[in-house]
Amino acid sequence: MPETPATPPPEWTPDRIKTLIALWDEGHPTSEIGRRLGVTKNSVVGKVHRLGLKKRQSPIRQASTAPRPKQVKTVKSKTVVKPPASSVKMEELTSSMCCWPEGEPGTDNLHFCGQQVVDDKPYCDAHCARAYVKVSKDRKKRSSAA
Ligand SMILES: [Zn+2]
Numbered sequence: 001m002p003e004t005p006a007t008p009p010p011e012w013t014p015d016r017i018k019t020l021i022a023l024w025d026e027g028h029p030t031s032e033i034g035r036r037l038g039v040t041k042n043s044v045v046g047k048v049h050r051l052g053l054k055k056r057q058s059p060i061r062q063a064s065t066a067p068r069p070k071q072v073k074t075v076k077s078k079t080v081v082k083p084p085a086s087s088v089k090m091e092e093l094t095s096s097m098c099c100w101p102e103g104e105p106g107t108d109n110l111h112f113c114g115q116q117v118v119d120d121k122p123y124c125d126a127h128c129a130r131a132y133v134k135v136s137k138d139r140k141k142r143s144s145a146a
Pocket residue numbers: 083084098099100113114115123124125126127
């Protein structure tokens with residue numbers, strides 16, 4: 001008895017049609033649907049047409065190529081104290097200059113704020129604010145962890 005041919009004639013049983021519709025709804029390309037059902041892409045296209053399946057959106061393609069939704073701008077949500085743009089090298093620092101480190105420590109990129117310090121603090125106005133926030137946060141963390 002001869003074996004069944006490798007590619008049996010495409011037959012759209014209710015089950016296969018169901019699969020076709022499911023794959024179609026999921027946004028698979030017709031060639032992929034055909035591969036899964038063992039039929040040609042043209043067969044899938046023709047069947048989709050005959051079934052009158054609505055033109056789908058392709059969630060798969062959308063996920064990879066759709067532009068990301070614009071992020072909601074969070075600017076000005078807080079009073080951000082912007083540190084001054086100018087900076088000085090370590091050897092240029094004086095006792096009246098803000099010694100807030102910027103850049104990467106241990107590299108040539110490391111430099112310091114260099115702005116006029118506040119009173120007897122080691123930092124300028126902006127960096128005093130940042131230093132204060134940081135310390136209080138750290139303390140909070142430590143006490144809650146204990
Ligand atoms: Zn500073």
